Amino acid sequence: MNFKNLNIIQPILNAIETAGYTQPTEIQELSIPIILNGHDIIGCAQTGTGKTAAFAIPIIQLLQNKPTTSKAIRTLVLTPTRELAVQINDNFKLYKNTLRISHMAIFGGVPQRGQVTALKRGADIVIATPGRLLDLIDQGFVNLREVEILVMDEADRMLDMGFVNDIKKILKHIPKKRQTLFFSATMPKNIRSFAQTMLKEPKEINVSPVSSTTESVTQSIYMVEPREKEQLLIEILRGQNLNRSLVFTRTKHGADKLIKTLTRLGVKSAAIHGNKSQSARQHALQDFRNNKITVLIATDIAARGIDIDELSFVINYEMPNVPETYVHRIGRTGRGGNFGEAVSFCSREEKSELRSIQKLIGFNIPVNHNTSCAFHLS
Template structure:
């Protein structure tokens, strides 16, 4: 199927051609016709499936065909993070470049004056994070009384970030007669209840559930001692990978530490996380997109919404305790059928997370042994044994105090056992 088969109007088709789009992804193919018909929709889709275009394109077409000229907010897209909100607004701008519609994104962490001024001029499509939207509503700058379409994006992440109560407050302010589009990668009980309370006879679209990883992503695990991870990362970036890499860190402090280490080796790197100001985060993301910064080190929440065309490499400095996060992380590469690679560093403390991740995705991730910091096979044997977990004994002495270097292909797990 081609986009020309979806009964889209010429201004949107022309915009899609400009973007280089010809063939819709599965979720776009399934969702666009139903949304054009005004149906409520319940969508299950992982990162990188083209979800934003799946709702943005038909929303733009429906608004354009109504040709309603007033200053009312007609569409609200609610999303958990600033980065994702900005990405969504950029998509509306791209697909609607040939339409006379006004889009705006609002989020916290910056002064509200510019956003307020734009709101008072009138907006057709508003993309917002919950906190800033509630601020504007309480100040009577925003009214949702004339809303026609409500999109709740990344509902499960809303739950993870503690925004569900804010979302429920916003929902109470919406007109009962509206079209609702609800997207979530996973559906824990609270999210399922929320969806059931919001939707009316929805079309259900499920594409690539969270347990699936794209076949186009070449996944590898590097077994490495915890204290050697920074050295291994530096080695890989200096010798094996010359392209841009998105590196995931479990903590904000860890992200900063990784970026500083790479900078000390003359590798351009920046960190992006919740403690950074909005300007810092946007500058880092912009530098990464345009190639000025080669390595972007991100925490999971800050990275949600990062959409980089043709990103070839994602690297997990640590595995997350939440197995589904692995799928979201590596979904930043291998998008829309393109090839990509993911690398995951695993030490003894990560073994349980690796086991759970492999159980979720339904396959073993190949181990890459051809690097100077590979541990011996004991780690892999422990992973495949019947033991539920494996915690290595503490070291007798740290190399940070002795200054000695770790011999190649030796395992500290072996030494200390």
């Protein structure tokens, strides 16, 4: 199967070829024909499966095949974080190529003036975080009465972040006669119930269940007390010759504390979390991609949607308290046919989280005893 078999128009095929892609991922192969045929879709797919292109490519084609002179918003993509909004906007820019399809991202954490100016010029596609979008609707800067396609991306994360009421308010401004594309990394009962209130006779797609961890990622765990974690982190980073490493913490405070320690030791590092400005987060990501810093420390919400080529090393400095989050974290590496490594630090207080993770993924993560900081798990 290649993209030409999916009835994609030539300008988009040219853009796909320029981007260096040859074969669609599973989610793309399954979703693109369904979306092009106008059906609603409910898709369970993790970040990193090519999900954004799975809806961006057919949306561009649908809009191109039905041109209009209106400046109205025709497609609305709702997404939980600023980073994802920027990333999705970049994807639309990549795949539209020379087509006259306009798009923009709306998110908080930056002044709204530039976004309002862009909205007045008109945009076929708006990618937005719920909070900022609702603010602009309330101020009269956004009109959603002509939306033809609604995309709910990372729906589980949006509900986890408390956006459900904002989303319900936004839905009141969108025509009921529309095509709705609903994507979530997990599909528990509450997410499925929420989806059913928005969809009409949806086609369902399930790709890479959340319980699976890719074989391209080598996993190991260190049993280590909290007070020893900093020492172990430094030990491991030096053992990696300070190659690019993504480190996960549970809290913003924990991320900032680690940055101070690493900076004191001369390690080039930066943190991304909810208290950082949008520009600071984007700057840190760009520096990490360009190897100007070697360690990026992130909280889970800030890191969702990070897409960094050839990232080979992920460290769980603290165990996530939601088992599925472990899968999302280590999924940052081992992508695109590359191999990666994920190591986790587990204290005595975190043993229950480890057991929940191992139950979810279906095997025990090998314990690494190669450190003076370790203790034995009983």
